[in-house]
Amino acid sequence: MIWDERYSESHYIYGTSPNDFLKEHLSELPKGKVLCLADGEGRNSVFLAENGFEVTAVDSSSVGLEKGKKLAQERGVVINHIHADLAEYDLGLDQWDAIVSIFCHVPPPIRGPLHQHIVKALKKGGVLLLEAYTPEQLKFGTGGPPDPALTMSATLLKQELTGLTIKHLEELERDVVEGTHHTGRGAVVQCIACKD
Numbered sequence: 001m002i003w004d005e006r007y008s009e010s011h012y013i014y015g016t017s018p019n020d021f022l023k024e025h026l027s028e029l030p031k032g033k034v035l036c037l038a039d040g041e042g043r044n045s046v047f048l049a050e051n052g053f054e055v056t057a058v059d060s061s062s063v064g065l066e067k068g069k070k071l072a073q074e075r076g077v078v079i080n081h082i083h084a085d086l087a088e089y090d091l092g093l094d095q096w097d098a099i100v101s102i103f104c105h106v107p108p109p110i111r112g113p114l115h116q117h118i119v120k121a122l123k124k125g126g127v128l129l130l131e132a133y134t135p136e137q138l139k140f141g142t143g144g145p146p147d148p149a150l151t152m153s154a155t156l157l158k159q160e161l162t163g164l165t166i167k168h169l170e171e172l173e174r175d176v177v178e179g180t181h182h183t184g185r186g187a188v189v190q191c192i193a194c195k196d
């Protein structure tokens with residue numbers, strides 16, 4: 001499994017600090033139950049738990065999750081880690097105060113249904129916070145998926161997140177310095193959307 005191989009390096013390949021967009025917009029997430037999709041080595045779930053959220057983290061890489069568990073233990077926080085493929089994981093209905101999706105690049109046949117499951121799984125008033133690479137990222141070569149089909153755009157998110165009210169949606173270039181595998185100029189889309 002490619003992600004298990006990547007995560008088998010001894011260091012945290014995306015670092016142990018949270019994603020910048022999540023950190024900047026933490027106050028926009030309602031306190032309560034939060035689901036971290038494709039959480040990898042745990043930097044974002046640990047940050048959320050440290051800030052008082054009740055966190056569930058899902059990823060298909062057992063190696064990534066083990067590193068996430070170790071990080072949570074070191075930082076003294078409790079996280080519900082779930083080893084699952086997002087193609088099959090049941091997000092539930094009206095379950096989550098917030099869902100966080102950071103660089104969760106899955107193929108379109110998984111992503112479209114996943115985004116509609118997010119809409120259903122958020123509680124009323126619940127918030128989705130998402131950052132992903134756009135197709136423009138391929139020209140930078142500073143991380144992210146090699147296949148443009150796995151990237152996202154503002155237009156695509158508007159379509160796939162039908163049912164949520166978009167509060168913030170922006171494509172931008174920014175310096176992403178988040179571990180050894182995401183370092184340099186990056187082209188991203190950032191989204192905050194709410195279930196009214």
Ligand SMILES: C[S@@+](CC[C@H](N)C(=O)[O-])C[C@H]1O[C@@H](n2cnc3c(N)ncnc32)[C@H](O)[C@@H]1O
Pocket residue numbers: 003014019037038039040041042043044058059060061064084085086087101102103104105106110
């Ligand atoms: C670029 S990493 C981002 C990790 C983490 N969100 C972060 O920002 O540090 C992408 C993650 O997606 C996970 N992933 C990819 N496809 C998946 C799938 N179908 N189901 C669950 N997780 C998946 C990988 O295991 C990996 O941890």
